[in-house]
Amino acid sequence: MKKRSNSLIFVTMLLMLSGCGSWSVKNNIIEEISPTILLYVGRGADKHLEQATLIPPLVEEKKRVITANVRLMKEGRIQLNQKYYREMKSGQLRMLFISKSLAREDILPIVNTMMIDPEISDRLYLIVVEGDFLAYLNKQVVKQQEMIEFYLYKMLAHYEQQGEITVTNLHRFMEAYFSPYADPKIPLFTTNGTDLIYKGTALFHDGKMVGEITTLDDPLFQILNRPTRFQKLLSLPEQRVTLGSLHTETKVTVQPTGDVKIYIEGTGRVEEYQGERDLNQPEAAQQLTRELEAVLEQKAALLVKKLQQLRIDPLRIGERTLGPFSQPYTEETWKAAWPTMRVHVDVHLQLESLGLLKMKK
Amino acid sequence: MKSSSLFDHDKPLQPWMWAVLVNRMQVGYFMLILPNVLVQPYMVWIILLAGCLALLNMWVIGKGLEVSYQQHETEGWQPFMGSVWMRLLMVPCLVIMLLKLIIVVIGYVSIVHQILFPSVNTGTFVVLMMFAGYYLAKHGMLTVLRFGVIAFLMSAWILVLYGYYLLPQEANYTHLYPIIPLQWPSHWFESLLFVWAALAGPEYFVVLGPWTGGKRLTKYILTGNVASLFEYVYFFFVSLLFFGSSYLKSIDIALVQLVRYIQLPFFERVDMIVVPAYMAPIVLVIALLMLYVYGALRILLKQIHKPPHARGFFMVSLAVVGYLLIVDHWLWTSETQRRMWEQLQMVVGGASFALTPALFLVLHAVQSRRRKSEKAQ
Numbered sequence: 157m158k159k160r161s162n163s164l165i166f167v168t169m170l171l172m173l174s175g176c177g178s179w180s181v182k183n184n185i186i187e188e189i190s191p192t193i194l195l196y197v198g199r200g201a202d203k204h205l206e207q208a209t210l211i212p213p214l215v216e217e218k219k220r221v222i223t224a225n226v227r228l229m230k231e232g233r234i235q236l237n238q239k240y241y242r243e244m245k246s247g248q249l250r251m252l253f254i255s256k257s258l259a260r261e262d263i264l265p266i267v268n269t270m271m272i273d274p275e276i277s278d279r280l281y282l283i284v285v286e287g288d289f290l291a292y293l294n295k296q297v298v299k300q301q302e303m304i305e306f307y308l309y310k311m312l313a314h315y316e317q318q319g320e321i322t323v324t325n326l327h328r329f330m331e332a333y334f335s336p337y338a339d340p341k342i343p344l345f346t347t348n349g350t351d352l353i354y355k356g357t358a359l360f361h362d363g364k365m366v367g368e369i370t371t372l373d374d375p376l377f378q379i380l381n382r383p384t385r386f387q388k389l390l391s392l393p394e395q396r397v398t399l400g401s402l403h404t405e406t407k408v409t410v411q412p413t414g415d416v417k418i419y420i421e422g423t424g425r426v427e428e429y430q431g432e433r434d435l436n437q438p439e440a441a442q443q444l445t446r447e448l449e450a451v452l453e454q455k456a457a458l459l460v461k462k463l464q465q466l467r468i469d470p471l472r473i474g475e476r477t478l479g480p481f482s483q484p485y486t487e488e489t490w491k492a493a494w495p496t497m498r499v500h501v502d503v504h505l506q507l508e509s510l511g512l513l514k515m516k517k
Numbered sequence: 518m519k520s521s522s523l524f525d526h527d528k529p530l531q532p533w534m535w536a537v538l539v540n541r542m543q544v545g546y547f548m549l550i551l552p553n554v555l556v557q558p559y560m561v562w563i564i565l566l567a568g569c570l571a572l573l574n575m576w577v578i579g580k581g582l583e584v585s586y587q588q589h590e591t592e593g594w595q596p597f598m599g600s601v602w603m604r605l606l607m608v609p610c611l612v613i614m615l616l617k618l619i620i621v622v623i624g625y626v627s628i629v630h631q632i633l634f635p636s637v638n639t640g641t642f643v644v645l646m647m648f649a650g651y652y653l654a655k656h657g658m659l660t661v662l663r664f665g666v667i668a669f670l671m672s673a674w675i676l677v678l679y680g681y682y683l684l685p686q687e688a689n690y691t692h693l694y695p696i697i698p699l700q701w702p703s704h705w706f707e708s709l710l711f712v713w714a715a716l717a718g719p720e721y722f723v724v725l726g727p728w729t730g731g732k733r734l735t736k737y738i739l740t741g742n743v744a745s746l747f748e749y750v751y752f753f754f755v756s757l758l759f760f761g762s763s764y765l766k767s768i769d770i771a772l773v774q775l776v777r778y779i780q781l782p783f784f785e786r787v788d789m790i791v792v793p794a795y796m797a798p799i800v801l802v803i804a805l806l807m808l809y810v811y812g813a814l815r816i817l818l819k820q821i822h823k824p825p826h827a828r829g830f831f832m833v834s835l836a837v838v839g840y841l842l843i844v845d846h847w848l849w850t851s852e853t854q855r856r857m858w859e860q861l862q863m864v865v866g867g868a869s870f871a872l873t874p875a876l877f878l879v880l881h882a883v884q885s886r887r888r889k890s891e892k893a894q
Binding site: 274277278279327330331333334335336337472475476478479480481482483 | 689759761
């Protein structure tokens, strides 16, 4: 008798645990729903939000793009639902593409809507996209690129680990937004209709996109952004040289006088050289190293100058002023002081395999 | 499962189990919302300060347990059980216990509702939780106390999970700076009171002397408290490292938000496991409180000399469920009402934590003096 009552209780509890029965209002039978992976938001006509998603994800069925033109984010979800025979779920939403024109206005209300939804993970990747993203999606669908959104997701997940390009998720964006000594950044992609190309980093100030760092400056931005980094390739076309396997260590210190010192220590090797110097000569190799150091110093200084002009601090230099027992700048004083601070960049390079190939006969 | 076994104490509890019990009593709803209340990095000193004060209180509780065992052996309080004063004392005790039940049950249920099952009515969860508590309590006090070990095993592993956030990829250690307050912190007293109230819970053990077997338990109780203190500091640092103080302010339940960020390659919604795992210590508290409520009602209604009754306990539990459903339906519906209950529990729970053990010792002193004078006559 006791055993039977115990097992009865167990079965009832099991039944109540399973979420997809008809017992609750929420019905998650997989054949009846359509989890979305990608969502695009842009600025449509008369201040409306234009939203688009790809359906169905990961099912052997013809893919297509559906769009909605609404005023609110979640209103878009309702409209998208009404256009499609399966109910859409956002539990698997992994990427939010935001058009550049919308990003220039204010993306905070959109990001906030995503934050509030408990179904949506904080790992949702944010991407700013330039150009006609809908045309790109449509073309991919026509080209029978069945799993395009899945491939895009895998790409971002890969580079999030590698750190080669900027990758931002919802959490990192919000953390930087709220942090008194930081400003958010989001990867910027551009599309010409057929390809989606990584262009650089979109810089934000209070939820508005204020600037961008484009391709050649972007690796340098990544180096400045992290204390230690491994850069696979760094091309300097003007110097006709490509550095490879570059280990960098970046030390940023803010002097009590208010000067910012950035010291970059790099070790790597020359992987390509098309210049005039004969790198077999130690002096010539030395000269090249000095020249590259000077170029990198200049580029980095310009980059930081640009950030100062935009009055933003995505490199979190302000955080370096803090110590366990001191806080020389409050949020306001830092924001006032940062744009006019003097910045010294010092680059020190150690390059291997200079002149490994003896081209001269 | 005879009815008379509800308050059986034929076998004493292992001493180390008391450490586990104290620890699990202290990690409840308040611990989950602790990071949002403290926010600033230097508030870690408040946690440590409150923890050290709590250690003193724990020592008093340890003494109380010894006294309680003596009283049980000599049956010193048996004549007072039916007295008017004792019965009157049960009224505030009941109020305190019922208030704690609200925070424990509805606080947890609202988290589950918000994060796991937004489409299911909260009342259903209240009934389910209370049923689990009733089922456990029905097996008697000894089983409930032993369940503390299971509750510990079911929920302590979560600590390891949060270790992920101590690694530099996710953790930003500058969020901990400055760790000392550079100006006089505002709300420091409220924060202190909050941590104190969060550490409340073990004061309920002071009357459990019969289950101790007369052993000295002070060091075990202190160990349990130190473990909870470590857990508090750990959770506070983890959420601070990940969110930073200004972001932390705007987040509802940081610890759950943290769990939701973990994405294992084979399983993504880790919160589906972690949030229910916290149910174990909560069921422990529910079961314990239901037995206490039943015991207090027996004293209040002059039933103490009769053996405890299974049906009586069932009726009491039913009444408690009804009461919780009423609160859930009408009195805990909005954010402001939630704040109000939290404030109330902060004051009442904190006061009961501070006063109960001391009061217990005072009562003991009065009683033994009276007995001495009776003997002298």
